[in-house]
Amino acid sequence: xxxxxxxxxxxxxxxxxxxxxxxxxxxxxxxxxxxxxxxxxxxxxxxxxxxxxxxxxxxxxxxxxxxxxxxxxxxxxxxxxxxxxxxxxxxxxxxxxxxxxxxxxxxxxxxxxxxxxxxxxxxxxxxxxxxxxxxxxxxxxxxxxxx
Amino acid sequence: xxxxxxxxxxxxxxxxxxxxxxxxxxxxxxxxxxxxxxxxxxxxxxxxxxxxxxxxxxxxxxxxxxxxxxxxxxxxxxxxxxxxxxxxxxxxxxxxxxxxxxxxxxxxxxxxxxxxxxxxxxx
Numbered sequence: 001x002x003x004x005x006x007x008x009x010x011x012x013x014x015x016x017x018x019x020x021x022x023x024x025x026x027x028x029x030x031x032x033x034x035x036x037x038x039x040x041x042x043x044x045x046x047x048x049x050x051x052x053x054x055x056x057x058x059x060x061x062x063x064x065x066x067x068x069x070x071x072x073x074x075x076x077x078x079x080x081x082x083x084x085x086x087x088x089x090x091x092x093x094x095x096x097x098x099x100x101x102x103x104x105x106x107x108x109x110x111x112x113x114x115x116x117x118x119x120x121x122x123x124x125x126x127x128x129x130x131x132x133x134x135x136x137x138x139x140x141x142x143x144x145x146x147x
Numbered sequence: 148x149x150x151x152x153x154x155x156x157x158x159x160x161x162x163x164x165x166x167x168x169x170x171x172x173x174x175x176x177x178x179x180x181x182x183x184x185x186x187x188x189x190x191x192x193x194x195x196x197x198x199x200x201x202x203x204x205x206x207x208x209x210x211x212x213x214x215x216x217x218x219x220x221x222x223x224x225x226x227x228x229x230x231x232x233x234x235x236x237x238x239x240x241x242x243x244x245x246x247x248x249x250x251x252x253x254x255x256x257x258x259x260x261x262x263x264x265x266x267x268x269x270x
Contacts, residue, residue: 016173020175039204042205042239094243111243111244
């Protein structure tokens with residue numbers, strides 16, 4: 001059994017709270033383990049804030065779609081936006097301190113996503129960016145053992 | 148996850164200004180952290196210690212905020228340090244390759260011992 005929630009967001013930073021709360025609610029309802037939830041929240045913030053910041057450069061209002069799907073053994077986060085094509089997987093990793101300077105924060109978020117989720121894919125389909133993050137975790141284990 | 152809102156509290160221990168962050172620090176509120184730390188440095192604080200013990204998680208927006216504060220401290224010849232990273236928060240610093248970038252202390256007590264004089268005891 002799986003549960004999916006779709007949310008239509010505006011390209012405004014404050015809208016990130018909407019998906020954040022939706023993921024929290026799904027987690028407490030269906031039993032996403034705490035550690036996985038926190039890591040998913042970080043990854044979700046990174047990917048959605050990137051869309052808000054970089055997908056459109058015209059200062060106009062746009063909308064994009066976030067779909068959260070909870071499976072028994074994993075959680076998928078999908079983002080669909082019709083902004084400029086951007087493959088997050090093409091971003092080079094951030095420079096490290098061993099280079100003798102502080103990391104330039106540009107690629108940090110994407111680097112974190114790669115570390116936090118098990119699967120990270122990007123496709124450009126019909127003029128839309130389709131970014132998918134997937135994290136394996138055992139959903140509902142705590143709920144089942146309570147019964 | 149409850150207590151979702153970020154809260155920023157401030158106390159003083161001798162010459163050290165201790166800023167306690169709690170909740171989650173993400174792209175919706177990381178600017179509040181930058182603004183508060185910048186304001187404190189601008190008001191003349193010479194040593195700021197940020198206690199992350201009650202932080203649920205932080206994102207790259209939060210790391211950016213802490214990097215901006217580090218630069219600001221350098222510019223003003225002030226000191227900037229972090230303390231009390233819980234395991235999962237420390238993991239995020241490690242994933243970001245940021246453990247070496249900041250001055251990080253295990254606990255507030257340890258940090259204060261190194262950063263400032265002990266708080267004068269009431270007689």
